[in-house]
Amino acid sequence: xxxxxxxxxxxxxxxxxxxxxxxxxxxxxxxxxxxxxxxxxxxxxxxxxxxxxxxxxxxxxxxxxxxxxxxxxxxxxxxxxxxxxxxxxxxxxxxxxxxxxxxxxxxxxxxxxxxxxxxxxxxxxxxxxxxxxxxxxxxxxxxxxxxxxxxxxxxxxxxxxxxxxxxxxxxxxxxxxxxxxxxxxxxxxxxxxxxxxxxxxxxxxxxxxxxxxxxxxxxxxxxxxxxxxxxxxxxxxxxxxxxxxxxxxxxxxxxxxxxxxxxxxxxxxxxxxxxxxxxxxxxxxxxxxxxxxxxxxxxxxxxxxxxxxx
Amino acid sequence: xxxxxxxxxxxxxxxxxxxxxxxxxxxxxxxxxxxxxxxxxxxxxxxxxxxxxxxxxxxxxxxxxxxxxxxxxxxxxxxxxxxxxxxxxxxxxxxxxxxxxxxxxxxxxxxxxxxxxxxxxxxxxxxxxxxxxxxxxxxxxxxxxxxxxxxxxxxxxxxxxxxxxxxxxxxxxxxxxxxxxxxxxxxxxxxxxxxxxxxxxxxxxxxxxxxxxxxxxxxxxxxxxxxxxxxxxxxxxxxxxxxxxxxxxxxxxxxxxxxxxxxxxxxxxxxxxxxxxxxxxx
Numbered sequence: 001x002x003x004x005x006x007x008x009x010x011x012x013x014x015x016x017x018x019x020x021x022x023x024x025x026x027x028x029x030x031x032x033x034x035x036x037x038x039x040x041x042x043x044x045x046x047x048x049x050x051x052x053x054x055x056x057x058x059x060x061x062x063x064x065x066x067x068x069x070x071x072x073x074x075x076x077x078x079x080x081x082x083x084x085x086x087x088x089x090x091x092x093x094x095x096x097x098x099x100x101x102x103x104x105x106x107x108x109x110x111x112x113x114x115x116x117x118x119x120x121x122x123x124x125x126x127x128x129x130x131x132x133x134x135x136x137x138x139x140x141x142x143x144x145x146x147x148x149x150x151x152x153x154x155x156x157x158x159x160x161x162x163x164x165x166x167x168x169x170x171x172x173x174x175x176x177x178x179x180x181x182x183x184x185x186x187x188x189x190x191x192x193x194x195x196x197x198x199x200x201x202x203x204x205x206x207x208x209x210x211x212x213x214x215x216x217x218x219x220x221x222x223x224x225x226x227x228x229x230x231x232x233x234x235x236x237x238x239x240x241x242x243x244x245x246x247x248x249x250x251x252x253x254x255x256x257x258x259x260x261x262x263x264x265x266x267x268x269x270x271x272x273x274x275x276x277x278x279x280x281x282x283x284x285x286x287x288x289x290x291x292x293x294x295x296x297x298x299x300x301x302x303x304x305x306x307x308x309x310x
Numbered sequence: 311x312x313x314x315x316x317x318x319x320x321x322x323x324x325x326x327x328x329x330x331x332x333x334x335x336x337x338x339x340x341x342x343x344x345x346x347x348x349x350x351x352x353x354x355x356x357x358x359x360x361x362x363x364x365x366x367x368x369x370x371x372x373x374x375x376x377x378x379x380x381x382x383x384x385x386x387x388x389x390x391x392x393x394x395x396x397x398x399x400x401x402x403x404x405x406x407x408x409x410x411x412x413x414x415x416x417x418x419x420x421x422x423x424x425x426x427x428x429x430x431x432x433x434x435x436x437x438x439x440x441x442x443x444x445x446x447x448x449x450x451x452x453x454x455x456x457x458x459x460x461x462x463x464x465x466x467x468x469x470x471x472x473x474x475x476x477x478x479x480x481x482x483x484x485x486x487x488x489x490x491x492x493x494x495x496x497x498x499x500x501x502x503x504x505x506x507x508x509x510x511x512x513x514x515x516x517x518x519x520x521x522x523x524x525x526x527x528x529x530x531x532x533x534x535x536x537x538x539x540x541x542x543x544x545x546x547x548x549x550x551x552x553x554x555x556x557x558x559x560x561x562x563x564x565x566x567x568x569x570x571x572x573x574x575x576x577x578x579x580x581x582x583x584x585x586x587x588x589x590x591x592x
Binding site: 006009010012013014016017018020021022026029035097098103104105107116118119120122125129130131133134135136137138144147174227228234235236237238241242255256268276286 | 413
């Protein structure tokens with residue numbers, strides 16, 4: 001294996017993407033970290049330099065004031081708790097809807113399977129923004145759902161669904177459902193059916209077989225799918241902006257408002273760092289399940305690939 | 311088994327309905343005459359007037375053209391970088407910085423976009439302060455940002471394709487005396503070409519659609535299509551956006567249809583070749 005690429009080639013193949021990602025992914029985070037310890041200034045850029053020269057020696061000035069500010073103003077804690085709650089419950093909903101879907105796809109015939117997989121992936125290829133936008137038309141007070149309910153006489157007043165918790169959950173579950181179904185499918189598809197037959201022969205009932213055999217074997221798929229939904233959902237910006245409540249912000253919106261509206265870059269950076277700290281554990285966990293996720297990825301990316309023999 | 315199977319099939323149908331009903335409603339109401347998008351004006355519908363409005367809207371067309379250019383450049387550079395990273399992770403075995411590279415190619419996929427956007431803008435501002443480049447933000451800074459998050463996706467696609475093939479073909483070519491460059495050109499590249507292609511398409515789609523990161527790194531005068539759409543729909547429904555969505559769904563569906571036909575044809579040819587080879591051997 002090692003001789004496949006010449007030593008100079010090895011340096012280039014690994015080195016070029018490494019340099020790019022260090023410059024445009026890693027270093028930017030260090031800058032965010034640095035600015036989160038800085039003080040806001042009415043200048044350009046609007047933050048105080050972190051190092052101040054003392055007798056020619058640069059001395060770091062670490063201000064914890066931004067973090068203290070996040071603790072004192074309840075707006076931030078409430079946005080953070082709300083975001084975590086929305087992300088967790090949306091992940092659970094995605095799992096409850098996505099698991100049976102993935103199961104049904106994995107159990108269907110090979111030809112039907114590739115069509116079904118493509119149907120799950122197709123929305124992924126169309127615009128996220130436009131798919132969230134579609135829900136405004138469905139949920140608003142003179143929207144499609146209310147018109148149908150009114151016409152059928154089920155309700156007599158239009159239901160208020162837009163800009164509520166309900167619409168946020170709908171939007172997030174809708175947008176992230178494919179991310180749950182695909183890793184779960186990749187996992188369930190690999191299961192050995194003879195185990196289930198053996199259990200059936202030994203007299204296990206269907207539900208018992210599911211609980212004792214299928215479910216334990218699919219833990220990796222559940223974990224990968226849940227993390228792929230949960231992590232980005234915490235910082236979700238588009239869904240709460242278009243469908244969400246105006247009296248309760250999510251943390252992604254708070255960060256963006258701090259930055260664009262208040263022009264307080266240090267506080268925005270501190271919010272980003274707090275989010276990162278909360279998400280580090282799930283992200284590391286996802287890396288552990290990377291193998292399973294990797295197996296799901298080609299199907300996310302390449303609908304046609306999924307059925308190519310390999 | 312039957313109850314579990316029955317329940318899951320019902321859920322599958324419901325789930326797919328859930329995924330497609332909003333898209334269907336977007337399409338239907340793009341032909342509606344009323345500005346109130348969701349109230350069907352049966353006297354004057356269907357109409358194509360929102361399509362006409364869309365295709366004569368200078369702001370939208372300009373933004374779409376900018377988005378296309380950025381997406382083509384981003385997808386192309388991201389495919390090159392992502393392919394290199396994918397090969398490194400799948401074929402180089404253990405090397406220094408492997409864990410770091412793995413982390414840096416997985417994290418951008420799940421990282422909340424507000425964090426990525428903020429961090430990139432702060433980088434640009436710090437760079438401009440320090441070395442005078444980039445002067446302000448615009449198409450170039452948007453493309454740099456898009457390349458960075460798109461290459462993570464290409465990496466995963468290429469890496470998983472390479473993991474799916476064991477290295478024996480490449481090793482056989484090496485044993486027969488082919489130099490590394492030839493092995494790459496004649497064996498590795500053709501094997502991963504479909505993955506690079508789907509990686510390019512995925513990167514194009516992601517770049518074309520990105521709003522959040524772009525908002526951070528776009529300067530005045532460089533509004534991409536999602537930015538224009540977002541500012542329109544923030545104020546409520548807008549029928550020309552429905553027309554835009556319909557066109558995009560049509561393009562994606564057509565693209566997938568072409569890809570499916572192409573795959574079908576290729577698979578048939580492969581089966582035929584295998585049969586022919588078997589016949590020649592016999």
